[in-house]
Amino acid sequence: xxxxxxxxxxxxxxxxxxxxxxxxxxxxxxxxxxxxxxxxxxxxxxxxxxxxxxxxxxxxxxxxxxxxxxxxxxxxxxxxxxxxxxxxxxxxxxxxxxxxxxxxxxxxxxxxxxxxxxxxxxxxxxxxxxxxxxxxxxxxxxxxxxxxxxxxxxxxxxxxxxxxxxxxxxxxxxxxxxxxxxxxxxxxxxxxxxxxxxxxxxxxxxxxxxxxxxxxxxxxxxxxxxxxxxxxxxxxxxxxxxxxxxxxxxxxxxxxxxxxxxxxxxxxxxxxxxxxxxxxxxxxxxxxxxxxxxxxxxxxxxxxxxxxxxxxxxxxxxxxxxxxxxxxxxxxxxxxxxxxxxxxxxxxxxxxxxxxxxxxxxxxxxxxxxxxxxxxxxxxxxxxxxxxxxxxxxxxxxxxxxxxxxxxxxxxxxxxxxxxxxxxxxxxxxxxxxxxxxxxxxxxxxxxxxxxxxxxxxxxxxxxxxxxxxxxxxxxxxxxxxxxxxxxxxxxxxxxxxxxxxxxxxxxxxxxxxxxxxxxxxxxxxxxxxxxxxxxxxxxxxxxxxxxxxxxxxxxxxxxxx
Amino acid sequence: xxxxxxxxxxxxxxxxxxxxxxxxxxxxxxxxxxxxxxxxxxxxxxxxxxxxxxxxxxxxxxxxxxxxxxxxxxxxxxxxxxxxxxxxxxxxxxxxxxxxxxxxxxxxxxxxxxxxxxxxxxxxxxxxxxxxxxxxxxxxxxxxxxxxxxxxxxxxxxxxxxxxxxxxxxxxxxxxxxxxxxxxxxxxx
Numbered sequence: 001x002x003x004x005x006x007x008x009x010x011x012x013x014x015x016x017x018x019x020x021x022x023x024x025x026x027x028x029x030x031x032x033x034x035x036x037x038x039x040x041x042x043x044x045x046x047x048x049x050x051x052x053x054x055x056x057x058x059x060x061x062x063x064x065x066x067x068x069x070x071x072x073x074x075x076x077x078x079x080x081x082x083x084x085x086x087x088x089x090x091x092x093x094x095x096x097x098x099x100x101x102x103x104x105x106x107x108x109x110x111x112x113x114x115x116x117x118x119x120x121x122x123x124x125x126x127x128x129x130x131x132x133x134x135x136x137x138x139x140x141x142x143x144x145x146x147x148x149x150x151x152x153x154x155x156x157x158x159x160x161x162x163x164x165x166x167x168x169x170x171x172x173x174x175x176x177x178x179x180x181x182x183x184x185x186x187x188x189x190x191x192x193x194x195x196x197x198x199x200x201x202x203x204x205x206x207x208x209x210x211x212x213x214x215x216x217x218x219x220x221x222x223x224x225x226x227x228x229x230x231x232x233x234x235x236x237x238x239x240x241x242x243x244x245x246x247x248x249x250x251x252x253x254x255x256x257x258x259x260x261x262x263x264x265x266x267x268x269x270x271x272x273x274x275x276x277x278x279x280x281x282x283x284x285x286x287x288x289x290x291x292x293x294x295x296x297x298x299x300x301x302x303x304x305x306x307x308x309x310x311x312x313x314x315x316x317x318x319x320x321x322x323x324x325x326x327x328x329x330x331x332x333x334x335x336x337x338x339x340x341x342x343x344x345x346x347x348x349x350x351x352x353x354x355x356x357x358x359x360x361x362x363x364x365x366x367x368x369x370x371x372x373x374x375x376x377x378x379x380x381x382x383x384x385x386x387x388x389x390x391x392x393x394x395x396x397x398x399x400x401x402x403x404x405x406x407x408x409x410x411x412x413x414x415x416x417x418x419x420x421x422x423x424x425x426x427x428x429x430x431x432x433x434x435x436x437x438x439x440x441x442x443x444x445x446x447x448x449x450x451x452x453x454x455x456x457x458x459x460x461x462x463x464x465x466x467x468x469x470x471x472x473x474x475x476x477x478x479x480x481x482x483x484x485x486x487x488x489x490x491x492x493x494x495x496x497x498x499x500x501x502x503x504x505x506x507x508x509x510x511x512x513x514x515x516x517x518x519x520x521x522x523x524x525x526x527x528x529x530x531x532x533x534x535x536x537x538x539x540x541x542x543x544x545x546x547x548x549x550x551x552x553x554x555x556x557x558x559x560x561x562x
Numbered sequence: 563x564x565x566x567x568x569x570x571x572x573x574x575x576x577x578x579x580x581x582x583x584x585x586x587x588x589x590x591x592x593x594x595x596x597x598x599x600x601x602x603x604x605x606x607x608x609x610x611x612x613x614x615x616x617x618x619x620x621x622x623x624x625x626x627x628x629x630x631x632x633x634x635x636x637x638x639x640x641x642x643x644x645x646x647x648x649x650x651x652x653x654x655x656x657x658x659x660x661x662x663x664x665x666x667x668x669x670x671x672x673x674x675x676x677x678x679x680x681x682x683x684x685x686x687x688x689x690x691x692x693x694x695x696x697x698x699x700x701x702x703x704x705x706x707x708x709x710x711x712x713x714x715x716x717x718x719x720x721x722x723x724x725x726x727x728x729x730x731x732x733x734x735x736x737x738x739x740x741x742x743x744x745x746x747x748x749x750x751x
């Protein structure tokens with residue numbers, strides 16, 4: 001068999017994994033790899049900043065369930081991906097990142113563009129590898145994809161020294177992976193005893209509530225969860241990462257819970273006697289004050305990661321395993337509970353009527369909630385939506401109306417501003433032909449807006465709505481509510497740059513919305529364009545997101561709009 | 563409470579950094595850490611002494627188990643374990659001709675050894691469990707401790723099962739089954 005260079009082995013291995021697109025930017029230590037990429041048939045999405053490459057790979061991964069791939073050079077390029085890796089790690093998104101590295105003999109000598117990437121990325125990756133020997137390369141790539149996409153998914157980094165990429169070896173892509181310290185398949189099947197105990201608790205409960213997170217999406221358990229809810233009549237709330245796992249239009253949906261969740265979802269959790277947590281991890285933005293969280297509830301927790309169970313909240317009925325088989329098994333052991341819990345569901349209905357989501361619209365100002373609601377309607381709640389982080393993110397979670405899994409792509413755990421726009425580009429590559437929308441803040445967008453050039457160059461038809469309120473809105477909100485209106489650093493100047501001009505300068509069609517009455521027609525115009533579109537939305541400057549559970553308060557101590 | 567956690571890991575570079583990084587990132591306290599190759603040269607054993615309440619120890623075990631390079635985690639301090647615990651300590655103690663015989667008595671009582679003698683000091687080697695080491699150091703302190711060097715605790719389970727397990731580490735199933743049931747039992751508590 002002919003020998004290939006390490007660079008070719010990497011590219012051929014990616015092909016074996018079914019990779020079609022890579023997100024990246026070349027540089028010294030990765031040049032042999034980019035040379036091998038040149039006529040390989042793999043398509044390169046050339047980014048303008050490596051952080052963008054990592055977010056694009058993450059967005060691709062979340063939109064498809066398959067690891068996105070980014071390839072960058074050593075040193076500063078590798079460190080630029082760290083935010084993207086940490087974002088993916090916190091939200092369990094599958095991603096494989098290849099970084100160039102200086103030659104093996106130069107490692108540790110403070111060589112040009114050298115960084116200890118393995119050391120730097122250790123706490124923000126599920127696993128990482130330094131390939132010191134070309135003979136281990138194919139095996140390493142195989143393992144990286146396996147680790148990234150199985151169990152609780154996450155980012156895996158391969159540090160690839162330039163001499164290894166030039167060294168030659170036979171290419172033999174391994175068929176199987178055998179890592180003795182990592183056996184996710186054996187963890188996937190839940191134990192019958194745990195299922196039976198949980199089922200018993202569900203049968204006995206009078207005020208049950210499902211609390212579903214991103215793990216249910218990673219597991220692909222939408223159908224199972226839908227059937228479970230339909231069969232039992234148990235109401236369901238989701239985390240921000242769980243949005244879309246269950247249609248929010250369904251009468252049993254309580255929508256999102258937590259700090260900016262619906263009042264009725266939070267009341268339901270606090271009032272429940274049994275909380276069924278499915279692939280969620282009791283984040284502090286979800287639980288509020290932890291020792292006052294769901295005070296009357298016994299807790300069932302289904303999670304494939306045993307370390308998530310009883311990490312912050314004591315769990316009474318743990319189920320270690322994949323959500324899909326676990327819910328399927330539970331479904332078999334429970335019956336329709338509608339009669340048994342009718343007082344409970346009636347109470348929830350009352351809360352829903354009393355505390356609906358609402359926003360001010362009498363004063364004629366252009367509001368983010370209104371625009372997002374219209375985007376939802378005009379895309380039939382069917383688009384893939386990404387966001388930055390802040391007020392616009394919370395309003396998107398509240399007002400878009402998610403009906404499909406893998407349609408909300410947002411940085412929930414790390415809260416990475418600047419995530420939305422590159423993630424949208426990645427998601428669009430993964431889901432060509434679908435409408436991909438980024439709802440971004442003015443602060444968030446400016447962190448990664450250099451990728452406008454990427455979208456224009458590769459003609460990636462994402463639609464990015466920039467909610468320009470000339471503030472870091474969520475920071476402003478906290479300063480108004482908790483810092484005596486001392487607006488330190490939250491005003492983005494008298495006004496923002498003219499985003500439409502920035503879009504046009506990059507060759508991206510750019511539109512503006514400044515009045516409620518033009519909203520619908522501009523959204524329609526944007527959606528009908530076949531290329532990327534930037535929509536500059538000049539929205540009300542001093543709105544707050546409600547409902548809000550202030551940090552450190554119990555979920556039912558909620559501030560709502562008057 | 564103090565726990566002795568025995569961890570089988572891949573004998574790669576970087577594994578120690580993964581493990582110690584985990585402890586610092588999550589704010590767990592390591593009292594001591596000893597690492598060495600096992601009977602299988604591809605596997606190392608780390609013996610970690612850590613303290614914390616049950617919840618912290620449970621998290622330490624689970625988080626260690628989650629690392630890809632960690633093959634097996636075992637709490638040797640748990641109720642159903644019996645183990646033998648040892649630490650080796652080298653102590654350089656002030657010793658003049660007049661105090662040397664008193665020192666010798668203590669050394670003999672503890673079945674320690676004098677391994678080096680200088681005009682002003684002797685070096686004592688002592689092996690034992692934590693309480694023996696502590697007692698010995700307390701008695702030597704009045705002579706004047708010049709230098710104390712400790713290996714950190716290592717421990718071995720008295721069950722013959724453990725030996726079988728570590729030998730069979732290459733045959734996936736038994737190890738994973740044990741590893742799995744371990745974490746599930748833990749999760750139940």
